[in-house]
Amino acid sequence: MAYTDNIVAFAAREEGTHWGSNPIRILEYFLAATGFPYTRQEALQVSWCTYFVMWVLTKAQVRPLPKVGRPPPENFSVARFIRSVDGRTATNKDGSHRHWGVYDAHSVALKRYAPKPGDLFYLPSFKDHVGIVEKVISGAKVETINGNSGPRPGEGTDPRLVPGIGGGFVHRKTLDLLDGSSAHSGAVWIEVPD
Secondary structure (H helix, E strand, C coil), rough: CCCHHHHHHHHCCCCCCCCCHHHHHHHHHHHHHCCCCHHHHHHHHCCCCCHHHHHHHHHHHCCCCCCCCCCCCCCCCCHEEEEECCEEEEECCCCCCCCCCCECCCCCCCCCCCCCCCEEEEEEECCEEEEEEEEEEEEEEEEEEEEEEECCCCCCCCCCCCCCCHHHHHEEEEEECCCCHHCCCEEEEEECCC
8 A cells, every 4th residue: 555545544534533522633633743742722722734634644654754843933834744846945035945844846726746645735825724635536626634624614614613723623625726716826736755
């Protein structure tokens, strides 16, 4: 079984995990990604989509595995995953690397990379959200599994949501990353090795 098969299998088993059903599991996501234990109160103050992805990659025994730990303040939350975007590494004004990860990323808009199940996607225009591609429907239309997620605005409420930036749950969504939505602007595929 390839890494990407394991990624999809582990992520799919977490579907529906929420604070009311399995708070211990969500706190395991935090520990796997940061190396530090969190309390529920602390965790509800953090958007944990990257922590869920890191937990899945760890369980799937993906190599190379991104760094565990809290990213430096100058890096955004998915910096641990992205090494380059479309073959280019980015640097900040002071010359430090903005991307310090281990995987190559590809602009969705350029259509040069065909995602596969087990890859990741990143939405910099939507709260720096990162999730897992479960299935490719066609082109940039994919079924995804997302940590700290829930219904989109206008889709109603869900009793699994709790107050706080980290109040989401593990949720499956179908997304078309080329649908023109401002939330999908700048989207990239993050290529995970097989």
